[in-house]
Amino acid sequence: MSNILTYIKNYGELSFDKLTFNELDNLIFSQLAYINFTNIVPNEISKEKFITIKDASDRYYELHQTLDGSIGLLIPDEVLPMLKLLANSKRFSNLKLHGYIQEIDKKETKQFSSLAIEIKENLYYIAFSGTDDTITGWKEDFNMQFMSFVPAQKAAEKYLDKYMKILKGNFILGGHSKGGNLAIYAATKCFSLRKKNIINIYNNDGPGFNKKMLESYSYKKIEDKIIHFVPESSVVGLLFNHTGKLNIVKSSQVGIFQHDAFSWKTSKTEFIECKNLSNESIIINESLKSWVTQMTPEEQKEFINSLFDILESTEATTLTELIFEKFNIFEMIKNSDKKDTQIVGKALVKLLDESRKIIFKNITNKLNKIGE
Known part of the structure; x- marks a missing residue:
């Protein structure tokens, strides 16, 4: 079965000038955000402060020599092999990583992580991490049901605002699971004049919002830039409310395990899609x-x-x-x-x-x- 790892192997020699950014690059970057790059990727948001994916990979494995390949119960084991593949590919190895932040606060019930990938001059992908292995992160997800906003959403808003002030250019936002929700929230809340610099917002099987948020003027301003991907048996990606088209992706897994982005089937440079959600997902x-x-x-x-x-x-x-x-x-x-x-x-x-x-x-x- 072909997935995003297959894509890296088959198209890794093509630069972003030869093969423009696509939906599979989006999913790859959303998975990159799950890796703990503390003391590897500079946490300062600056054009001059960066590390390449190749150097970040080398440094990561220097710091984690005894790692068994797993970085959490719910984070796919393929994430770290993916990092190595990226580091050894022409397409990804020299991309610059900026501004890595990780914040986990049990008292505040906050789990937030983000980084920026410089695709080329003046084009950035801001990747927001989904829920990690922490109980704090999962409690924050549950809190989305009854709270107007959760701390991670406010952190995402602050991160994007600061980044767009410092770096001039165009931005693609995205994330997997809760990260997709954070990407949309940050774009919705960002300063109105900066919204024109946001090209697209990718929500990869992430939860939606309450109806009040979806009916707001600020959301309507970015609504047509949102691209939703969910697997056939999506659960997380259908929570709460969404607007717009759902792009349904075939998966090699079953049930809730289809949330695993490495199970999403690909063909060349795109996902293999299907028309309908499974009955299981609907029920x-x-x-x-x-x-x-x-x-x-x-x-x-x-x-x-x-x-x-x-x-x-x-x-x-x-x-x-x-x-x-x-x-x-x-x-x-x-x-x-x-x-x-x-x-x-x-x-x-x-x-x-x-x-x-x-x-x-x-x-x-x-x-x-x-x-x-």
Whole structure:
């Protein structure tokens, strides 16, 4: 199966002058943002402060010689081999990386990471990282449901504003998962006159927004620049509300595992697309939306806080620690505050009930069509 790694191998000798930036380059850069480039890529936003992808790769492996190839439970293992491929290709090796920032704040419930890739003179791709392995990052994602904005969105807005002030040129924004949401948020909130310098905004299977945001004047100003990609069985990329066309990509994985960008099928310099979302995707997302509407914003907040109070009671800071340190979910619940367990239990019963209703509705609709 061909994917973005195949693309790098087959087209890595072509410069951006010979083969212009395309949707696969976008996905590659969105994956690059998952790598922790602390003390490698300069964190100062400056035209003069940079490191090439080749040098960044060499430096990364110098600092992480004992690395086993994994950088988190939910970050694909292919990310680091991809970095090596990029470093050894003519197309990518000399691209300049600027302004790497990583901010994780448990107290503020913030997980934010971003960097800029200079594609060529006066053309930059600003890559916003999706949710990493931290429990803090996942709690922030859940908070998107009831908060007007989350700290990572404000950090993305600030990052883009600062970058566009310092560097003159045109910008492509993008990210995978939450990173796609951050890219759209930052573009929406940026100074009106700077919006003309944004060429496109790529949301690669990232969640949407509340309706108030989508109806705002500032969002309408950048709406036609947004490009959405989701896999056939998307879950994350259909959360909340979206506008515009969904470009549906074929995947080699099944179900929620299609969120893995390395499972997205490619042909030459583009994705292999299909016409419709899978029935599984439709049922899951209808169930989630129906479930959420059954709860008030206060109930949503209570559920999220209680759920993460239970997880954080283990003192684990990452999902990897939760899984591989063999924390027992039943022990966690047993030892947690009784009110927390009641709130979480009640919400999960509602979710199961809504799922049952949606599945029954879909089966009934199919039977009615057969009978017509």
